[in-house]
Amino acid sequence: MIETSLNVRSRTTDFAHQLWTKEKVWLFTASLLLALFALSPTLGFTTVSFALQNLLNVAPFLALSVGIAAYAGATGADGLIARAFTGSPAVMILIAAAAGGLSPFCSCGVIPLIAALLVMGVPLSAVMAFWLASPVMDPSMFLLTTGTLGFEFAVAKTITALCLGVFGGFVVHMVTRAGGLTDPLSEGVGNGGCGGAKVRTEQPVVWKFWSDDARVAKFWREGIKTTLFLAKWLTLAFILESLMLAWLPADLVARTLGGTGIAPIGIATLVGVPAYLNGYAALPLVGGLMEQGMAPGAGMAFLVAGGVSSLPAAIAVWALVKRQVFFLYLGLALTGSFASGLLFQLWTTF
Template identity: 20%
Template sequence: MIQQFADWLIYAVCGLDASTHLGAALNFFVYDTIKIVILLFFISILMGIINAYFPIERLRVYLTTHKMYGAQYLLASIFGAITPFCSCSSIPLFIGFVKGGIPLGVTFAFLITSPLVNEVAVAMFLGSFGLQVTLVYVVSGILLGVLGGIILGRMNLYRFLSPWVLQLQAQSMAQSEQWESGRISFRERLPRIAKDACGIVRGVLLYIIIGIAVGAIIHGYVPEGFFEQYMSANHWYAVPLSVILAVPMYANAAGILPVIQVFVSKGIPLGTAIAFMMAVVGLSFPEATMLKKVMTWRLIAIFFGTISLFIILSGYLFNLFL
C-alpha cells in the first residue's frame, strides 16, 4: 500500500515519469520515509509494551551476569537473519535494544546481520547461484554478525553513545521499575507508551529524512554500469575498492541481487560481487546519517571500519574457494 501511494503521488499526482532520474528518486524517498517512520513508531510501541510486562532490564541483567559463551551473539545474529529489514529499517529495532539496555555488542550483532541475510534474498540466491553459494552467503552473514558483535562489544563503546539515547535508557529503566510494581494498569500505560513512541519518532525524523534523501539521490542518479568498470579488473585491490564504492549505495539484499547476477555474468569474481552486495546492504551513508542520532561519529566510524574489514576479508576468501 505504501508503494502504491508513492506511485500515485509521484507519477499520477505530480505527473513525473518513472523512467526519469527525478521520478525514481522522489518515489524512493516517499516510499522509504513513510515505511521507516511507521516501522519506527510501531516498533517503539511494541518495545514499550514488552518493557512494561517483560522488562528488558531483566534480560539485560541476565545477559551481563550469566556466562553464555558467545551464544547471545549467535542468537542476536540469527534473529537479525530472520527479520526482513534493510540497513535503515533495522535501525528502529536497534534503537529499541539500546534503549532497553541490551549489551551493545549483542545489539551490534543484530544490526550487522539483519540487512545482510533475509529469507527473500536466500530464496533468490538459491535460484541464481545454487545451494553451495547460498549456504556460504548465509553462514558468512551470520558469522559476520557474531564476530562483529563480539569484537565491538569488547571495545567499551558505551561512552560513544549519544546523550539522547542514554536519556532514553534512563527513562526506560525508571518506567520499568514503576510498572513492575503493578501500580499502573495497561490502559493507563498505553497513552504513555504511545507518547514515548512519538517522542522517539520526532527525535530521529530529521535524520531519517536526510538519510533517505541521500539514498534517493544515489538511487535515482547513479548511472547504470558505473561500478562495473572499477570492479571488473582482476587486481588485488578490486575487493576493497568494491566495498568502498558500495558504501554510498542504499538497497536491501533482494533489491541488489539482480545487479550481482549481472556483475557475475560480466566476469566479475563472485567473491568481489558478494562483498559489494554485503557492503551495499550492510553499510550505507543513509544508515550512518540515521545512526548519528544514536551514536557519535567516532562510534559510527569504528562500526563501519570493523564491518568493512570483515567484508573485505570475506570477499578474498570467497574468491579463493568459490
C-alpha cells in the same frame, strides 16, 4: 474566489507531495520508461521485455519469500528475537548473530530496534552482533538470492552474515571489557519508537493464526505490503540492469571489478555503501555485473557492504550513536565485507 483557488492549489500540492513521498519509486520507474520510449522505442520495448521476463523468472521465489514474511508477522514469530538477548556475553553474541540472520530487517529498518535494545540496557556486543548480521540475510533474502545468483552464493552470504555478526560482537565485547564504548547512544535518543515494541513487550506466538480474524487480516495486509515493496524495487532493478547491459561496456567491468586480485574486491567494498539501492534491488544488478565479468568476490563484498551500511543507514546511525560507536560500526562493516569478498573469491577459485 481567490481564496477558493488558493485552497484548491494547496490541496493539489499536498496531494502531489504525498503521492511523490509514497510512490516515488514507481513514479521514477514510469518516468524512466516514458523517457526511454520517447528517445528510443526499440530500447524501451527491449527494456520492458527484459524486466517482465526476469520478474516471471523470480516470481516463485518472490511468492515464497512474501509468504514467509507475512506468516512471521501474522503469528508474531518476529517477536522471538527478544529472547536472543539473555545469558552470558558469548552466548548472547552467538544467538544475536543467528537471530540477525533470521530477522527481516534492512540496514535502515533495524535502526529503531537497535535504539530500543540499547535503551533497555542490552550489552552493545550483542546488539552489534545482531546489527551487523540482520541486514545481510534473512529467509526471504536467501530465497531471492538463490533465484538470482544461485544456491552457492546464497549459502556463502548466509555464512557471511553469521560470521560478520559474531566477529563484530566479540570485537565490541573486547573493547568494552577494556573500558571503552560506555553509554553508546547519543544525547536525546528515544527508545526506538514502535520498532522497539516487539523487544520491550514479549508477545505469545500463535502458529495457527488462521483461527484469529485479526491475524488473518494482518497476514494479507503484510503479504500485499511486502509484495508491492518487492515488486517496485525489483522492477526498477531489472530496468536498470537492462540499461546497464545495453550501455555499460563489458570490458570496462571486467577490467575494473574482474580478476582474482584484492583491488576489485576493495573497490566493490567502498562503492557498495553509496551505490547500494536496496537489498532486493541490488541482487539482479550484481547478477548483471557478474555476467559482464565482475569477480564473484567483488559481488559478495558489494552486497555485504551495502547491505550492512547503505548511505541512508549510515546517516541514521550517525544521529543514533556516539561517534566512536559509529566509526567502529562502519569499520567492522567494511572490514567484514572486504574479508567476505576475499574469502568467497578464494572459494570460487579452488
